[in-house]
Amino acid sequence: xxxxxxxxxxxxxxxxxxxxxxxxxxxxxxxxxxxxxxxxxxxxxxxxxxxxxxxxxxxxxxxxxxxxxxxxxxxxxxxxxxxxxxxxxxxxxxxxxxxxxxxxxxxxxxxxxxxxxxxxxxxxxxxxxxxxxxxxxxxxxxxxxxxxxxxxxxxxxxxxxxxxxxxxxxxxxxxxxxxxxxxxxxxxxxxxxxxxxxxxxxxxxxxxxxxxxxxxxxxxxxxxxxxxxxxxxxxxxxxxxxxxxxxxxxxxxxxxxxxx
Amino acid sequence: xxxxxxxxxxxxxxxxxxxxxxxxxxxxxxxxxxxxxxxxxxxxxxxxxxxxxxxxxxxxxxxxxxxxxxxxxxxxxxxxxxxxxxxxxxxxxxxxxxxxxxxxxxxxxxxxxxxxxxxxxxxxxxxxxxxxxxxxxxxxxxxxxxxxxxxxxxxxxxxxxxxxxxxxxxxxxxxxxxxxxxxxxxxxxxxxxxxxxxxxxxxxxxxxxxxxxxxxxxxxxxxxxxxxxxxxxxxxxxxxxxxxxxxxxxxxxxxxxxxxxxxxxxxxxxxxxxxxxxxxxxxxxxxxxxxxxxxxxxxxxxxxxxxxxxxxxxxxxxxxxxxxxxxxxxxxxxxxxxxxxxxxxxxxxxxxxxxxxxxxxxxxxxxxxxxxxxxxxxxxxxxxxxxxxxxxxxxxxxxxxxxxxxxx
Numbered sequence: 001x002x003x004x005x006x007x008x009x010x011x012x013x014x015x016x017x018x019x020x021x022x023x024x025x026x027x028x029x030x031x032x033x034x035x036x037x038x039x040x041x042x043x044x045x046x047x048x049x050x051x052x053x054x055x056x057x058x059x060x061x062x063x064x065x066x067x068x069x070x071x072x073x074x075x076x077x078x079x080x081x082x083x084x085x086x087x088x089x090x091x092x093x094x095x096x097x098x099x100x101x102x103x104x105x106x107x108x109x110x111x112x113x114x115x116x117x118x119x120x121x122x123x124x125x126x127x128x129x130x131x132x133x134x135x136x137x138x139x140x141x142x143x144x145x146x147x148x149x150x151x152x153x154x155x156x157x158x159x160x161x162x163x164x165x166x167x168x169x170x171x172x173x174x175x176x177x178x179x180x181x182x183x184x185x186x187x188x189x190x191x192x193x194x195x196x197x198x199x200x201x202x203x204x205x206x207x208x209x210x211x212x213x214x215x216x217x218x219x220x221x222x223x224x225x226x227x228x229x230x231x232x233x234x235x236x237x238x239x240x241x242x243x244x245x246x247x248x249x250x251x252x253x254x255x256x257x258x259x260x
Numbered sequence: 261x262x263x264x265x266x267x268x269x270x271x272x273x274x275x276x277x278x279x280x281x282x283x284x285x286x287x288x289x290x291x292x293x294x295x296x297x298x299x300x301x302x303x304x305x306x307x308x309x310x311x312x313x314x315x316x317x318x319x320x321x322x323x324x325x326x327x328x329x330x331x332x333x334x335x336x337x338x339x340x341x342x343x344x345x346x347x348x349x350x351x352x353x354x355x356x357x358x359x360x361x362x363x364x365x366x367x368x369x370x371x372x373x374x375x376x377x378x379x380x381x382x383x384x385x386x387x388x389x390x391x392x393x394x395x396x397x398x399x400x401x402x403x404x405x406x407x408x409x410x411x412x413x414x415x416x417x418x419x420x421x422x423x424x425x426x427x428x429x430x431x432x433x434x435x436x437x438x439x440x441x442x443x444x445x446x447x448x449x450x451x452x453x454x455x456x457x458x459x460x461x462x463x464x465x466x467x468x469x470x471x472x473x474x475x476x477x478x479x480x481x482x483x484x485x486x487x488x489x490x491x492x493x494x495x496x497x498x499x500x501x502x503x504x505x506x507x508x509x510x511x512x513x514x515x516x517x518x519x520x521x522x523x524x525x526x527x528x529x530x531x532x533x534x535x536x537x538x539x540x541x542x543x544x545x546x547x548x549x550x551x552x553x554x555x556x557x558x559x560x561x562x563x564x565x566x567x568x569x570x571x572x573x574x575x576x577x578x579x580x581x582x583x584x585x586x587x588x589x590x591x592x593x594x595x596x597x598x599x600x601x602x603x604x605x606x607x608x609x610x611x612x613x614x615x616x617x618x619x620x621x622x623x624x625x626x627x628x629x630x631x632x633x634x635x636x637x638x639x640x641x642x643x644x645x646x647x648x649x650x651x652x653x654x655x656x657x658x659x660x661x662x663x664x665x666x667x668x
Contacts, residue, residue: 024472024504027652049651098561140504141536143512149559195652235563236604243630248651 025195027182027249032256039186039221040257044068044078047225047249055227055247061087062226078258081223085179085200085207093175093202097233100167100178104148110134110164111171122174122203124210131165131212138213144241158197161213165199169210175202176210180244181227184252187220193252195245198224225249281476282387283503284404297417299438303340303445309453311350314428318453321446322346338432338446342439346446348432350454355534356513357399357429357499358478361422363537364431368418369405372435378408385503386417390469390476392661393448394455397467397479398423399501401509402440421447424497425454461485463668464580467661468643470500473654477502478512480657484577484666491527492520492577492668511536522668524578531601543601554605567599569608574598579613580666583624583641586613603629621645633657640665 049055052075059065059075064083069076096102102111114130116123137155145153147167150160162178169176176199183196198211209224227247230240286294307324310317311334322338322345329335334350347368354360373380382405389400403418419440422431430451434443464484470477478500485493500512511534518529530544543556543563552567574582574596586594592615597608612627622634635646635657642665645658 024502024653050649101561139508141508141510143510143535143540146559146561148561232604235558235565235606238603239629242603245651245653246630250649250651 027193027195028251029184029191029193029255030251030253031191032254035256039191039223039255041221042078042080042258043184043223043255044076044258045184045255046074046076046253048074048251048253049247049249051246055249058227058247059083059225061085065225074253076254079223079225081221082209083224083226085226087207089175089202092231092233093177094170094173095233096170098235099146099230099233099237100163100170100176101146101148102167102171104151106151107148107167107171110147110151111168114168114172122172122201124201124203124208127165127168127172127201128210128212128215131161131168132215135161135164135212144237158213161211162197162199165210165212169199169201176200178230179209179226180229180241180247182225182248182252183214184223184225184255185220186222187218191255195248196224200229281389283385283475284387293415293437296437297440301341301439301442303442305339305341309336309450313352314350314426314454315457316453318456320453321449324348324450336450338450340439340442340446342434342436342442344434344436346432346434346443348430348447348450351429351431352427354424354429355537356497356511356515357397357422357424357431358501358511358513359534359537360429361399361401361420361431362501362509362511364422364433365401365403365418365420368420368433368435369403372405372416372418373407376407376414378412378414380405380407381409381413382406383507385507385509388476388501388503388509390479390501392467393423393451395460395465395467395661395663396423396425396451396455397481397499397661398447398451399478399499400444401501419443422499423447423451424499425451426458428454430454462664464664464666465662466642466659468657469660471656471658472502474656475503479660481661482576484664486668490522490668492522492575494518494520494576496576512540518575520575520577524575524581526573526575526578526599529575529599533602541601541605543605545599545601552599552608554599554601556601556605558605563605565606567606567608569597571597571608573608574611577666580641582613583637583643584639584667586615586624587637587639587641600628640667642666 052073053070056067056070056075062083063086064080066078101107116126135154135156139155140157142156145160147163150156150164166176166178179200180197182193184193198209200207201210228244232240286297303321305323306319306321309320309324322340324336324338327335327337332352336348337345339345369380384404386404387402399422401420406413406415408414417437419434432447462483462485467479467481469479480498482496496516498514502510504510514533516531519527528546532542533540541558545554551570555564582594594613596611598611600609603609614625616622616625621636624637625634633646633648636644638644648655
């Protein structure tokens, strides 16, 4: 009986992170009554979750997110568009691993196909463009695939984009890691949020976000709310995925532009 | 499939509604389509059906005829008085109820396009469901499709049902719009012929329905039998059909076999999972030299490991015994180690089983690493229903069939 529970929960967990507003990844959003017009470059909001304290603790690792208040069921934050991770650059973020399997032929084939316009310059835009074009079949049907599988299938959602992007930046000699969280988007159709995955790359002394899954979409205001990182890139990566969903909010409330 | 089974439709607006098992609200369609969707028929005929390799000999609803047989596949048509017959396949080699049914639906859609001489121009998940025929769980997927464009556009619905019985898989499809009950009754009759052909020697058997945010996504089933030595064989299957957007469906079929001692300790086990038509993982665990050894592969990558944990592992059978022990004893919680390859194949998982008294319809909880499941267990630790609510997702498990007790 319990094995069935493990299987089912882990299978469903993988559907919660996806590329663009799939039904299971959508997080309910309500704007503050005072919010009129598009959101600014900095917002305040409440995240509702039974794991609010754990989410607050995790978010403190990113510069640009200020945790203003925490209760058992919610936390209020002020955040910038792209918070910057301030933690250490661990050796594993540069390694070939079970999940980011740089040594597999299909992964090598993918990474060797990337030709930068200038060998001396690491371009986030060029990496995003290459991965975005490489994964020709954007689909939500996959659970969670390794870099070599994505490189072979050229198919997937945001997790596959993030895994392949991480493989590429590591192959280019840059530390990289897969981040799970929530993305909040303000575009002409309204404000939406959903579970998402992206890559963080360490370049020029700073961590920065690379999001090949949403590359090339129309201009919008996009806030990244990080939650967790795949720290276990071995065969037990499933537990990292499960930990990720535990740090997802059930709702974003009182969203409004924050004043400095 | 007959041409008359599809409906000319210049434009049927399709919106995805992920809140009900009918994913497309019927009221959003033109009235003539709504009328067609709810039409039914009374099936008055029955016929003799036999299939020797599976020891099947029974009377089934409708007029059944073998249309084709090759390489472990039997293809039948069953006339139920509608324009198109019900088409049923029997496979003795297959991926599983979710993957194989999806493949058959794909063939049916290709057939519809070919028959109409117009390309397939759209497919939408119309409805998903799960349930049981007797003790056999089934999956259901209805697909709305379009062929052609503009004034040449036509629409139809492929209804599909799938169930795995002893050593074979039954998949039925019906391409007439409407007749949902008639189709289900025909399928149920067909599956019952297989279910009734074998003796059920399980001392405990259960089926659970899975739901996410109130949409049925599939089932898990388990079956416990005792061998001559008194050990317990546990066979479990899980089949999930998740409509991830308006037209795509993620398919997962998993099968496990493990052995337990009567005290609830694991002897050995093996498992495999097929996702979207591809073998995703395959693992086995056994004990030798007082250590646990795991071997297998995931996404084609080999895994061979010896667990750091060397103590006894709780089997699925043991999980029932321990739940019952907790219910009957003084302790409020108990900790165990289990092997859960989907979570981590190379590490024994420490789980905690707790009694709960402050939540409605909940008397137990299980903590599995970062995951927590609240559930209600009846006498003998039998799982009745449970929920994992986290983030935007509520995953529900509900018992829809149970026979016997998980205790010798």
